[in-house]
Amino acid sequence: MRFSTLATLFAFMAGALAQSWNCDKSEGYCIEGDNISRLRCTSQRPCRVQGNGCRPVDTNNDGRFDAANCS
Numbered sequence: 001m002r003f004s005t006l007a008t009l010f011a012f013m014a015g016a017l018a019q020s021w022n023c024d025k026s027e028g029y030c031i032e033g034d035n036i037s038r039l040r041c042t043s044q045r046p047c048r049v050q051g052n053g054c055r056p057v058d059t060n061n062d063g064r065f066d067a068a069n070c071s
Contacts, residue, residue, distance in 0.1 A: 023070045045071065
């Protein structure tokens, strides 16, 4: 019983961390998962290919993601 409980908890945690960020080229935004969060792409790293990955960044050093480096 203990093993299955731990395995289930691990699976839920892994799923939560697996959310990915993807480019939306039509709007120039990076979208997390199913449109949970949206961040504008930086001018240095704009969205070039629809669906490519992005990396959230903190451009003003306030501890919160406010833009994304897209590809």
